[in-house]
Amino acid sequence: MSDLFDAAPVQGHVPLAAALRPQTLEDVIGQGAITGQGTILRRRISAGALGSLILYGPPGVGKTTIARAVGNMLGKEFRPLHATRDGVKELRKIADEARIRPLLIFVDEVHRFSATQADDLLSICEEGTADFVGATTGNPYHALPPALVSRSTILKLEPMSIDDMEEVVRRGLAHLRKQGSDVEMSDAHIRLVAGRSGGDARRALTTLESLCLGHPGGRVTITEAMLEEAYASAAVNHDRSGDQHYDVVSSFVKSMRGSDADATLYWLARLIHAGEDPRYIARRIMVHASEDVGLADNSALQTAVAASTAVERIGYPEARIILAHAALHVARAPKSNSACRGIGAALELVEGSAPVVVPKHLRDTHYAGAAKLGHEGYRFPHDDPRGWVEQDYVPGLRPGSLYQSDARGSASFEARADRFWEDLTGRRVAKTFP
Template sequence: MSDLFDAAAPQGHTPLAAALRPETLDDIIGQSHIVAPGSLLRRRIAAGALGSVLLYGPPGIGKTTIARAVGNMLGKAFCPLHATQAKVADIRKLADEARIRPLLIFVDEIHRFSSTQLDDLLAITEHGTADFMGATTGNPYHTLTPALVSRSTILQLEPMTIDEMVRVVDRGIDHLRGTGIDVQMSPEHRRLVAGRSGGDARRALTALESLCLGHGGGPVRVTDAMIEEVYAAAPVNHDRSGDQHYDVVSAFVKSMRGSDPDATLYYLARLIHAGEDPRYIARRIMIHASEDVGLADNTALQTAVAAATAVEKIGYPEAQIVLAHAALHVARAPKSNSAHRGITLAMQLVTSEAPQPVPKHLRDTHYKGAEALGNVGYRFPHADPRGWVEQDYVPGLQPGSLYQSDAREAGNFEKRADDYWRAVTGMDQAKTFGS
């Protein structure tokens, strides 16, 4: 992965992102929880005791830039390694060099390091031979060894806000004007560039440079058409194999569970725009139609299953309408967690205790000799005018120990079922929220 402000080649054009590389933490836009005065990172720098630091977050938000700024502020030589290119010998060579002069070793995409490379790196950090900073787009707790994680300070970077991205664009415009390029860009267009860059400062500056270079003399007046051309088919940041994927999916299903239709549509659009397989999205909707709606509205699962069948046949772009239909059904429906909670409790019970013998009156009788074995006594519910008879199904299993009704209003199935069976049996169904 390249740095947010990677150094340009010695000759030729210097990219705008490289020209605007921050030199200190004071120059960095965003990440105030990490770079602000009094932050943990600032205190470590002030004490000259950086140690081992892992920077974790999506591309283009300044991980390498922060590391370079820290090196400048510590007055140490910045020695970058890329995990896909560095060899064990390179790490050991830096260890030898660190004994002669102070170094800040920086490893980009550290999650790609082998166990041997990590062992050598750990030796350097444990002995205090050099300060170390690593960058990763993957969650360190998932992608790195416990040994490295336990010895490191983990700092999570967040995508920039729209306002922070506008500041990046403004800084780029000011720099271009200083080089003789008069950029005329409305506040609306600046926010559009900021928004379409998906929180990635490098992307915003690259887009700005593409908008403004090569127009000859005179002012450059940025238009909607120019911005559309630059961002044509450019997806927002969304790594379908990484944390960003799981975070957006998590937000999508939690928005459905939370009955927020606008948030549901927003995260669904994020998944669609990123090219997520519609079948995957449909599967998630099916799961939550039962997990979060369940008995409160049995038709939610029917809608979700129909949506899954439909997207198999039609695909994008029309599939997005079908997915929205199903997702909104789950979001707008009354909620019940009783099916999910009940089966979870039942699975815990059967995996933690010895199985209960099946009562004789419930055992199979479709063979000669069943009666001689005592498998008798079953009472047929349909033979009773109520369609129900009182008999033991699991000896010792108390009513409500696994299933508790989530009924909340008279209109949904679960509430109607509670009322019906109370009238038939004279017993109240155990409830999660009381009667």
């Protein structure tokens, strides 16, 4: 994928994004946590010891822009490579050149490097032959060889804020006007372009350029209709195989867990708009119906399972309503983590200790001779008018050591169950929140 400020041809039209390419970090909009005074990047530039750097973040947030600006500030020639276009031969050629003149080697989409390319890159990093900056949209801790990660400083870039995006759009308008375009755009429309660009400066500038260029002479006033046309098929940033996917899914399930119905609908809409498989979304809702609602409202899992079955038969666009129904049930239901926490504690106990010998009164008796082996003494709860009898099911297992009630409020199933068992047994149920 080309970067926001990839070099444009010398002749012909220069794209707006390329024309606005910053030359120093002071010119970069946003990413202050990376580029500001006193940051690790600034300190390395001041010391003239950049070393190996990985810039990690979504498209259009300025990874190559920052790399070029760093090269300018260090006084080093910027030599870009692209993992899908340039092989080992080009990498070795640049490495040889770096031994006679100061270079900054930049590799776009470094996560696509082959094992051989990565080995050569590691050699350059090890020897300090040249400064190296890699850009990736994938999480480097997952997508890059561990050896390269361990030798590099990892800097994570975030999507630009809407205020930063507005500044990008205004800077683009100022440039167009300077070039002779008489463009009129309201503050509301500037903010709309900024917001609809999803934190991607390249997308904002490309949209702005599309809106402003190609009109016959005279003033160009950006209208609502023009914006509707520009965004008729525009997609929200959402890489279904990368971090953007997992971050949006994470936000969706955490909003359900946090009982924020509006946020749940927003992140669900992001997934639907991006074309996420409704079956995948339904599976996530099923998991969290048990993990986060659980015994507080057993019907949440029923709703989630029904939704999963329904979207198998219906699909989009109507499936969005079913998914919203199930997601809102999880979001609005009282919460209990006791099932998830309890099975986790039980597995930890089983994995970390010797197995408990099955008590004789619990062993299978469905064969002749079981009684002769001493497999007897089990008391059948249904023979007692209370439906419960006192007996040992796991010797030495203290009540409440694995299951602890998360009952909150009197309306939940778990709270009603607590009251029932406390009244029946005369013992207080172990609770997470007494």
